[in-house]
Amino acid sequence: MAGPPLVYSPPSYVTANVLYGVGIAFTAVVGTAVPSDQNLGVGSAWTGLGWAYVGATEAGVTVTFNPQIQNITIEEQPTPVGVAVNTADLQITASLSEETLSHVNLAWGNGGTIAVTPPGAGQPGKSVLTLSTTFQQMAVAVVGQNQLGFARVLQIPQVISAGQVQTAYRRAAQQRLYPLTLSAVCPFNQISWTDLTAIATS
Numbered sequence: 236m237a238g239p240p241l242v243y244s245p246p247s248y249v250t251a252n253v254l255y256g257v258g259i260a261f262t263a264v265v266g267t268a269v270p271s272d273q274n275l276g277v278g279s280a281w282t283g284l285g286w287a288y289v290g291a292t293e294a295g296v297t298v299t300f301n302p303q304i305q306n307i308t309i310e311e312q313p314t315p316v317g318v319a320v321n322t323a324d325l326q327i328t329a330s331l332s333e334e335t336l337s338h339v340n341l342a343w344g345n346g347g348t349i350a351v352t353p354p355g356a357g358q359p360g361k362s363v364l365t366l367s368t369t370f371q372q373m374a375v376a377v378v379g380q381n382q383l384g385f386a387r388v389l390q391i392p393q394v395i396s397a398g399q400v401q402t403a404y405r406r407a408a409q410q411r412l413y414p415l416t417l418s419a420v421c422p423f424n425q426i427s428w429t430d431l432t433a434i435a436t437s
Contacts, residue, residue, distance in 0.1 A: 249382075252382050254379075254380070254382060256379065257295055257296075257379075258298075258377045258378065259278065259288065259296075259377070259378045259379070260288075260289045260327060260376070260378075261281050261282075261286035261287060261288055261289070261376045261377075261378070262286065262287050262289065262341065262345075262373050262374065262375050262417075263285055263286040263373060263374045264373060265374050265392065265393055266374070266392075267284060267374055268284055269281075269286075269388075269390060270284060272429075272431065273434075273435060275378065275386040275388050275429065275431060276378060276385060276386030276431070281376070281378075286376065287337070289329060289338070289341070289415065290332070290333040290335075290338065291333050292331060292332055293329075293330040293331075293332050293410070294329075296327060296328070296329045296377055297327070297329065298325075299324075299325070299327075299328065300323070300324070300325050301323075301324045301325075301326075302320050302322070302323040302324070303320070303321045303324075304319065304321065305318070305319045305321050306318055307319060323423055324418065325418070325419040325423075326398075326416055326417060326418050326419070327377060328414070328417070330412040330414050331412065331415050332412060334410075336349050336364040337349065338413055339364060339413060340366070341396060341413075341415060342396065342398075342400050342413040343366055343400060344366070344370040344397060345371045345373060345395075345396045346366070346367035346368065346370045346371050347364050348364070348365050348367070349363065349364050349365075350362070350363045370395050370397055371395075372393050372394065372395055372420060373393075373394060373395075373396070373417075374390070374391065374392050374393065374394070375390075375417050376388055376391070381430055381431070383431070383433075385430075385431035385432065386429075386431050387428065387430045388428070388429045389426075389428055390426070390427050390428075390429065391421065391425075392421050392425050392426070393425075394418055394419050394421075395417070395418055395420050397416065398414060398415065399414065399416070400413060400414050401414065
């Protein structure tokens with residue numbers, strides 16, 4: 236009886252699954268509701284519920300997952316017999332291009348307060364950001380488009396803004412940037428990806 240043919244036949248791939256495009260990041264107070272499923276891709280639905288859009292960025296939004304592992308080994312085997320996960324860091328990073336006091340506060344720990352003084356007699360209008368090292372936790376969501384043209388949402392219910400910020404004030408024709416680093420501080424099983432796959436039937 237003849238065996239199977241020896242012809243090389245790799246599995247097919249789906250080019251439509253190769254995605255690119257901008258991810259939109261929103262932040263909010265911890266516990267803020269997300270839009271209904273049919274509105275997950277609608278920006279005004281997010282802002283209408285209290286989510287703040289991080290605005291223009293210099294190079295988009297980056298999601299970094301960095302687990303730290305410990306190999307479990309035995310003398311009798313050169314390869315590990317198991318792998319233990321020590322930590323699993325998840326970060327959302329971006330370089331904010333829109334210089335507003337709220338964006339400065341967001342990049343600098345999100346613990347400050349902004350006091351607004353309206354103009355009056357002998358008093359120009361002003362806003363004063365007072366910083367704090369008591370960083371506030373917040374929620375973050377990154378909304379992108381999937382291969383079907385619908386929303387794909389990464390939602391992290393608790394993050395903290397605690398990255399290094401370096402902003403260059405120079406004559407060169409380049410915007411001042413505010414690096415933003417949001418690190419997850421919630422249990423990993425509270426982080427979710429939601430992928431819309433079809434429109435409602437009625």
